[in-house]
Amino acid sequence: MAPALLAAIDLLNYREASPGLNPPQLSFVGNVFARVTPETVDQALVHLQQSIGRYANYLGAASLTSLDDVVSLLDAGAAKVFVTRQQLDQLMALNIDQDRLVLCLPGNTKQEVIDTIAGTQVDVYSHQVVDIELVEAWLKEYGTDRPDVFVSFANPDMDSVLRISKLSGIPVIPVQFLTVDAQSEPGLLGVAKLIMANATSNRADGLFSTVVTDERGIALGLVYSSEESVAESLRTGRGVYQSRKRGLWYKGESSGDVQELVSLSLDCDNDCLRFVVRQKGRGFCHLATPTCFGQYNGLSRLQKTLQSRKESAPEGSYTARLFNDQQLLRAKILEEATELCDATSKEDIAFEAADLLYFALTKCISAGVSLEDVERNLDAKSIKVKRRKGDAKPAFAVPASGANGVSNGTSKKEAVKEAAEIPKSKDDSAGLKNGRIAMQCYITAKESPERIQAALQRPSQRSSDKIIAICHPIIEAVKTRGDAAVLEYTHKFEKATSLTSPVLKAPFLESLMQLAPETMKAIDISFENIWKFHAAQKEDKPLVVETMPGVVCSRFSRPIERVGLYVPGGTAVLPSTALMLGVPAMVAGCKKIVLATPPRGDGSVTPEVVYAAHKVGAESIVLAGGAQAVAAMAYGTESVSKVDKILGPGNQFVTAAKMIVSNDTNAGVSIDMPAGPSEVLVVADASANPTFVASDLLSQAEHGVDSQVVCIAVGLNEAQLAAIEDELHTQANALPRVDIVRGAIEHSITLVVQTIEEAMALSNQYAPEHLILQVRDAEKIVDLVENAGSVFIGQWTPESVGDYSAGVNHSLPTFGYAKQYSGVNLGSYVKHITSSNLTREGLANVGPAVMELARVEELEAHRRAVSLRLGVA
Incomplete structure (x- = not known):
């Protein structure tokens, strides 16, 4: 491991106004050693949370008596903790990674060091060293093939620190003794000189090869550095390098493509520097590309695109919609997460994971969160030592699965299908x-x-929130992508992969209605009886009432112009539902009847349902079930006609979808009732x-x-x-x-x-x-x-x-809704319109009451609409 410079801070006494490095400059150094006492443990935990990913935190916990506090520091993100021998033994017994533990030496004599480190391979720390020669001696004897040795000094000076560094020791220097501007603060230790103490170069000009990366570790390009350029980079907080021709090179000074310095370090052989930067402007390369090796790829490229779209998304673009409609974005994340869970093949999993990452990253960029922020959190989670059980929250938990991944004989995907009724197995004691x-x-x-x-x-029904969460993205997909989305879900849920159109248009071919004579006769008899009962419900004439002399009020009915009829499929063939929904629509005089039903696996519809659709004069049959069918009729697609009202029973997904679209004012659609x-x-x-x-x-x-x-x-x-x-x-x-x-x-x-x-x-x-x-x-x-x-x-x-x-009609309210709703009847397909017809005498009779109430409600225009006609003030 390359020697690392540690700046020591005292959490209790450190102030940003103190001499030496400030917090942003601490991140350039790369590692921070913080002194922790029982009084400052809570402060240290906050410090760890706030500095996540900015620099490695090495915490001096040897003064803590509570082992729980030490474990909490490790769990909160401390890269290493400095502990006593007793604490070390206890932590090793807890299976804490020994690479994260540093053993504090009780003294600095050679024998004390030997006795302490015997039998262990953890890093060690020698505190407040006075005799530099003694430490040099045991470091030389200890050799280079050893754990890291950290050393702090009673009186730190450049000579002592460099001598320890030359032997691959890691100096721990109080922050008030350090500076990134040695020229302005000559009394302090220059960080650049300390970092470069062990750097080596085989170049004749003495320059150091320098790899420049972004925070994700992606190489932006290769440059050269010198101790002077490193010092200037630390001083300015920018990417500053050494040009072989022009001297110091302040990256982006002329182009504006500057770099914000994040950190710098040496590689394992001390002959190469790495600068981690945040690149501004067009990119690192003089060709205005993000890197000298071309464009970004993968997630980095997507991030750049989304960040650009957030700043100036083309009006009407899909990404702009996502940024502006958090509900749509939420729905898409839920949809893609579900589809990823359902994917099984390698290709499908990769496809669905890519979609999920796109929408998840859009959510992040929308909130100002970068991939770098996410990856820092991942790194922090990877070093946690306190582990939760990790079970799913109740809303997302699924029943225990067997070895084949199915539960109660069905997969999650099957549970979303049109017919959610899963038969009990022979071994189940249900019922x-x-x-x-x-x-x-x-x-x-x-x-x-x-x-x-x-x-x-x-x-017990599945959580309504969960059902709605599943339906929302399906509805949004159909709303935005039309036929393609309907077909996609039909292929997915009904396995009707041969379908190329989501609609079967009338007139229906005779070959689609090949029925046994007795079946056809049964449908015909049912049709006639349903017709007779619903025809009897028609209003013979408008209702007309003269409420006062000259004031005539009336009510008349008109059919709803376009209706969508949902006929469930799943475990049963239901031509009866097509009749129950379609016949009253015919009787009412609806101009357009659209029927939707899930197709069979081969893409066909049962001939009984096609015949019923033919009998009721359906314009088309939508070959889809579930939320996608409801959405197609509610919003319309390239092939599916938009309707004004949706009627028909279905499972929980159908019911939820009906409720969702009926509450969307943009859909302009009503429903008959909640039916389960x-x-x-x-x-x-x-x-x-x-x-x-x-x-x-x-x-x-x-x-x-x-x-x-x-x-x-x-x-x-x-x-x-x-x-x-x-x-x-x-x-x-x-x-x-x-x-x-x-x-x-x-x-x-x-x-x-x-x-x-x-x-x-x-x-x-x-x-x-x-x-x-x-x-x-x-x-x-x-x-x-x-x-x-x-x-x-x-x-x-x-x-x-x-x-x-x-x-009588069999489309009826369930789940206790019979307290509020009627079953489907002729009235379900008509709307009532009222009218008023007044003579001058009628207005004179009722006008004073109208004017007085308008005055009370302070609606003067209402009052004047009457007074002007009657010629009164």
Whole structure:
């Protein structure tokens, strides 16, 4: 190791106004030895944090009695600490890197030195040396192939310091004895002379080869130095070198491309200098390039570009948008981090990592943080000795993975897919009780209201913040990159890599609608019944009311011009949803109907959905699912028509995306309702058929593992409850989606109550998407319904008829939103406009009230709009 000059400072007494070096000049020296006492430990920790990366901090901790304080100094970034023999042994037992420890010698006699350093290979420190000859003697005997030896002096002078330096000792000199301007302060020790004491040159002119680098260690060029140029560089804080022709060369003096000196040092053989600088202006080279070896590459080049863009980004450029829109930048960082986590191949990982680094560095440059700042922090972290457990924060934690990196049978990427319902594995005990598929049962009379309320909680959904964080970058990508982004996400999530267009335009080819006759007939019957029910909801004529003589108010409806209909895909084919959303749009008279649904792996759409889209007159089918489909319809792309309202159910990502775009005033789009996983609540009394009850529960449980089903049993005894449980177990095991059913049953419950009134109170509290009444006189019980998406009355009305063919709509509010929202109906596709029509008599009748209220609200123009017409003051 090359000898290093250490400037010693006293943290308790040092002031910037003291003689000698100031803080910026300390960084040129490269290393600082700070004296630490129990009283100044906290100050030393602050000093370490503030000086991170500026210079190496060597701290004298031998006077500290607390080992924790010593460890804290190392953890905070001290390059080395000076310790006693006892502290050294304790720290070595803690596995502290011995390269970071310096052993303080108790005395300076030859025998004391030998006794102290015996059996150890750590650096040593001799304090306040008086007898220079004695230290010289044992340094010569110690040899050069040894750990570093640090020496401080009782009375430092140039001769003593140079003698120690010549023997490769490292002098520790109080800062007040040092200067970078020996000519102005001849009584102090010149730093340049001390640094160059051991420098050697094989050149005839005695100059020293000098490599100039930036703070990242990238070579800018090769120059020459002399002791004089080094002294001048230290004095001015600039890059000053020795020209072989012109003498001292102040870099950039004529061009303006000056260099701010960061530090300088000798190499391991003492025959080459390294100057670390911050280059200003166009660059280091006379050809106006950043380096004499050409342009920067990689991250350094990106940093220069971003810094330039920050100063003068072209208007409308993407980088300018990122600097000006922190939410967009945040979204892109989150998006790229997710995509990097999902990448598996070497090429994809490199591609996604490059994207993430671009956006992360944009964030840094935006905040005035450089790569050098980041790398200094990395270096500081690399020498920490206190280690945290390092687990992810709860918001980012994922379930424990198996050896193959999957959790509960799915990867993170799959969890983002359109259908988030992951079947339970055969070995999973979900939904099982004593080996049988069964719901948890509560008798309300034996439980507290709080316990029942907790039992009625919907299945835990992923953090809304996390879902939104995932959706935001997807939406932004579609918003900014249109078709390309939609295709990208369809390839990624649906694996439909063969798709070259995100849209299937009408008229749809007959070959895309090849169906079995019975399937086509079923769709046709459903279409007709849905049409009839929704057509009956049309308003025959405008509402007209004369509120006062001559004052006529009216309300009339107009269809929403453009609607987007989201039809989920995933684990089930859902042409019924296309009908439920599309038929009322036709009845309402919407001019443009856009349907979106995730394609299959081969890029096609199920023929049932294509046929339904054809029946309802859809303009096109967007071949995408999830947030990307919602965004495409909300903002429009090159191929996807922008819509005014988006309707349809979906998973948590679809729901979150709908909420995001509806809150974006630039999108100008509304939504039908928040809609999440399916749910049903069945109220059953002793008259109910156990087979029917179980079948109704299972009809919703098979939608997905995030579905929930609830049975409220009114006055049923153990045998009657057991009959329902037996049917549930038997029917579930006969279903092809039994493993999905078990996932839903895991968080589904049976509540046993005594009266129908209690049952309906609990139902209204829960506000189910589907409410089934399998009770006596079911029609009369409907009067007790306050909150529900849709009600199915009596034992001959399974929920299934509402899902498909009865005529009512199956796009309904879930997750308790039935307290605030209606299901999709004809009114979902129309807007109401009001009008007023006054005669002069009418204005005279109502005008005084208008003028008085305008006066009270101090809106004079409002008042005058009436008074001028009536000719009153």
